Amino acid sequence: MPSRYSHLDSDDERLPDGMTRVAYDADTQVYTFRDAADGSYWxxxxxxxxxxxxxxxGPSPPPRRSGYNDDDDDDDDDLEDIRDPFLPGSSASAKDPPHISWRHDLMPLLNFGLLVGVSLLLLFWYLHRAAASAEQQQDTPLVPVCAAGDAPVPIHKGDTCWDMAEARGIALEVLLAHNGPIDCDRLVIGSQLCLPE
Structure with a gap:
């Protein structure tokens, strides 16, 4: 199925009026065109x-008359510019050469850089929020649900599982059995353990 705008890819749509493609040199990859108006080759x-x-x-442009006044021939130049505004030598291109900024050539790269920068900002924001929430969860003391006959005992600085078991007069294995899987090497200050009353 042809493209929606394939009819705009023809020579009739892309070349100036009266220009036709007449040759192609495969060695130099140069297309040659003929102007029907004056028979010149481009x-x-x-x-x-x-x-x-x-x-x-092709024929050279007509020589200028002596005593030539620019104001007399302005209409002809305007018609030529309208017909072939992008050809070299037209008064529009001679008077006002286009100034192309370096940003114009780098615009796709700048757009890509902007997308990468915004993506990195979002990634760092997400990582910061995730780290802050993990730190907040780690700082909150753990409150265990103790079985009947057990009381929650807060952990203070310097407490160990063995010290807490000795203070209650129970074996370390009993303390571990009442509190499930705990890491005695990493007790969090402010959290609680369930110990028999």
Missing amino acids: EGAPGCQYGQLTRVS
Whole structure:
């Protein structure tokens, strides 16, 4: 199925009025065009099917009259600019050459850089929030649900499982059995253990 805009890819749509493609040199990859208005031949840039054209043969432009006044011939220049505004030598291109900023050439790269920068900012924000919530969860004391006959005992600085079991007069294995899987090497200050009353 042809593309929606495939009819705009023809020479009729892309070339100036009266220009037809007449040759292609495969060695230099240069297209040659003929202007039907004056019979002159034009060439495109190497490797480009369309673009800026350069005159290679044909009649030279008429010489200027002596005592030539720019104001007398303005209408003819305007018509030529309207017909072929992108050809070299037209008054629009001679008077006002286009100034292309370095940003114009780097615009796709700048857009990509902006996307990468925003993505990195979002990633760092997410990691910061995840680390803060993990730190907050770690700082909150654990309150165990003790069985009947057990009382929650807070852990203070310097407490160990063995010290707490000795203070209650129970064996260390009993303390571990009442509190499930706990890590006695990493007791969190402020959390609680269940010990028999």
